[in-house]
Amino acid sequence: MRRIVTLVLFIALVFGGGTLIGVSNMPGEWYAGLTKPPFNPPNWIFGPVWSLLYVMIAVAGWRTWERRPAGAAMQVWFAQLAANFAWSPTFFGMQSPGLALVVVLVMLALVLLFIHLVRHRDSVSAWLFAPYAAWVAFASLLNASIVVLN
DSSP, X not given: OHHHHHHHHHHIIIIIHHHHHHHHTOOHHHHHTSOOOTTOOOGXXXXXXXXXXXXXXXXXXXXXXXHOTTSHHHHHHHHHHHHHHHHHIIIIISOOHXXXXXXXXXXHHHHHHHHHHHTXXXXXXXXXHHHHHHHHHHHHHHHHHHHHHO
């Protein structure tokens, strides 16, 4: 029962935190006025993609916590989550695509480091982070393109 409660707490932290930050930092007029690259996805896609990714991030974090809550992988997991939660307020709230690019690149490095740290001990968690790494790499390219175009 304790494991289930811990999993629910991880999902609540990641999904709830990500949703709250997303709702608090909506794109708005400023974002609509930016020049975007032709591969920019429609705004409606971000909610479903992040919802799925947040559940996967939470499960990977929970699995890592269950194995070694004070280990290096768990510290990296928390660091990537902090970077993740910082991106929307930086990009949309501060209206700073340049600084947000730094944040997203740090996030990508931390996501890749997490995969590297857990890949031999917990391949499930590593695979749960693979789509996240791909999405953050795409987000980095999108963010960089917006910086260049604006």
